[in-house]
């Protein structure tokens with residue numbers, strides 16, 4: 001048999017498999033439509049998206065996966081399949097901190113796939129407002145970066161919003177120096193979001209020490225400005241560079257190669273337990289000696305693992321703080337419920353911001 005014959009044979013088998021895969025994904029789509037019918041009959045109008053079920057589907061397949069495709073690739077493929085199945089049930093509107101080309105948009109796609117209507121919104125406040133009003137089904141906002149810490153504005157929005165966290169997304173953030181100039185030598189000004197400038201501070205100090213650093217509202221806006229000026233560059237994503245037809249002058253200039261940002265998906269109701277969940281809460285206690293220790297004691301008493309603690313001025317009195325806490329487990333788990341009840345008794349402010357599936361990396 002010639003090489004050509006061998007190739008044809010293998011491609012025939014691929015064609016036969018594709019026929020099967022096509023039939024199977026459509027069969028899956030029809031089943032999703034059946035699920036929608038059952039949900040509608042059960043009187044569930046508003047919302048067909050089930051993050052806890054999607055997480056279970058992904059975790060099960062990751063457990064079964066024997067390669068050669070990586071778990072990450074399998075997750076991405078099935079995320080898109082579920083996105084398409086959900087679109088057959090209900091077209092979702094997702095608001096994200098825009099403009100287009102931001103990392104938040106990439107996070108929204110990682111969570112919901114491409115078969116949703118993605119709406120860039122001008123500010124974190126607007127994302128909260130649009131979800132509260134029901135114009136958007138869900139919203140996606142950044143909450144913390146592994147190099148630069150929390151996004152204060154997102155935490156502050158939770159202090160005044162009834163919304164719940166329905167999921168979290170982690171994204172490796174790679175920053176590039178992008179410009180319409182062909183070389184970094186002529187760059188006199190660098191635009192970026194404050195987090196972008198901060199995450200590349202050492203690189204800028206060493207490589208562009210005299211360039212002016214200009215803070216703008218997003219990395220995508222930075223790319224837009226760099227596209228309209230000579231001797232200017234932006235620190236932005238590859239997607240933003242593509243959108244404004246810019247050269248990638250230097251790739252991966254973030255100071256910390258593990259640079260990761262965590263985003264939150266916000267909605268009106270957080271999902272039921274999956275067996276591997278996180279709970280976020282905000283608590284406060286009128287200042288007293290040992291106040292914080294007493295507030296946290298129930299977590300230790302009930303053997304609950306705390307994964308994050310941030311303090312923000314509560315805006316209700318001078319030097320009063322609101323503590324944002326993430327812990328492992330779901331608010332409906334017995335152990336967590338016991339700890340939360342005990343904390344509630346100690347606190348002057350206590351609100352569960354949501355329980356949601358732990359991120360599938």
Ligand SMILES: C=C(O[C@@H]1C=C(C(=O)O)C=C[C@H]1O)C(=O)O
Pocket residue numbers: 031032035048049050051053054057081082083085086089
């Ligand atoms: C099919 C369902 O609805 C949606 C689609 C899913 C899927 O394609 O597997 C999973 C959860 C829901 O977001 C379901 O609830 O089972």
